[in-house]
Amino acid sequence: GAVVSQHPSRVICKSGTSVKIECRSLDFQATTMFWYRQFPKQSLMLMATSNEGSKATYEQGVEKDKFLINHASLTLSTLTVTSAHPEDSSFYICSARDPTSATQYFGPGTRLLVL
Amino acid sequence: AQKITQTQPGMFVQEKEAVTLDCTYDTSDPSYGLFWYKQPSSGEMIFLIYQGSYDQQNATEGRYSLNFQKARKSANLVISASQLGDSAMYFCAMREGKGNTDKLIFGTGTRLQVFP
Numbered sequence: 001g002a003v004v005s006q007h008p009s010r011v012i013c014k015s016g017t018s019v020k021i022e023c024r025s026l027d028f029q030a031t032t033m034f035w036y037r038q039f040p041k042q043s044l045m046l047m048a049t050s051n052e053g054s055k056a057t058y059e060q061g062v063e064k065d066k067f068l069i070n071h072a073s074l075t076l077s078t079l080t081v082t083s084a085h086p087e088d089s090s091f092y093i094c095s096a097r098d099p100t101s102a103t104q105y106f107g108p109g110t111r112l113l114v115l
Numbered sequence: 116a117q118k119i120t121q122t123q124p125g126m127f128v129q130e131k132e133a134v135t136l137d138c139t140y141d142t143s144d145p146s147y148g149l150f151w152y153k154q155p156s157s158g159e160m161i162f163l164i165y166q167g168s169y170d171q172q173n174a175t176e177g178r179y180s181l182n183f184q185k186a187r188k189s190a191n192l193v194i195s196a197s198q199l200g201d202s203a204m205y206f207c208a209m210r211e212g213k214g215n216t217d218k219l220i221f222g223t224g225t226r227l228q229v230f231p
Binding site: 032034038042043044045046049060091093095097101102103104105107108109111 | 123127148150152157158159160161162165206210218219220221223224
């Protein structure tokens with residue numbers, strides 16, 4: 001069964017609105033979760049590392065005020081795309097690090113389309 | 116410089132045959148981990164196999180095995196007895212160092228197509 005869930009799986013929104021994506025670790029407590037973005041026919045690019053109880057660490061070039069990350073519990077991290085624009089349309093996928101094996105398990109991803 | 120290199124954008128293999136997907140990496144950190152993930156058209160990333168830099172033996176998981184050649188910095192994935200369901204994108208990834216900041220760096224992927 002799924003180890004990491006993600007919701008919603010697909011979202012279409014108008015330009016200027018904000019979208020929240022949830023990532024849940026189902027089988028283990030994850031102090032660290034990761035958010036990636038994948039454009040069509042490209043690889044996964046790490047956006048930020050989400051740490052439970054502290055601020056997220058963003059990769060170079062990723063606007064922290066635009067992509068808000070909250071990791072309020074050991075099983076939930078959220079990514080909010082604020083004031084979304086068409087160029088934010090992408091596949092967003094999260095992962096959770098299993099502390100016992102250090103393996104990252106991925107959620108099923110969220111396809112975001114901004115009109 | 117690319118940290119993870121997958122030189123094969125696409126590969127074809129006939130059903131029941133074995134196929135090798137190439138991956139080379141670049142790091143100066145003595146502690147690292149190498150992963151392979153499968154991404155079908157649905158988009159989910161499915162963990163296949165893991166090799167630690169200090170592991171003495173090549174990792175195996177069912178039909179998947181990792182040909183780890185440390186001196187050459189390569190970690191090729193071998194899929195034996197290919198099945199039609201193996202058709203997907205395959206990504207090699209590397210984790211450097213230890214601890215909670217162990218982010219993954221992905222290669223550009225190889226699209227594998229299995230034909231009858």
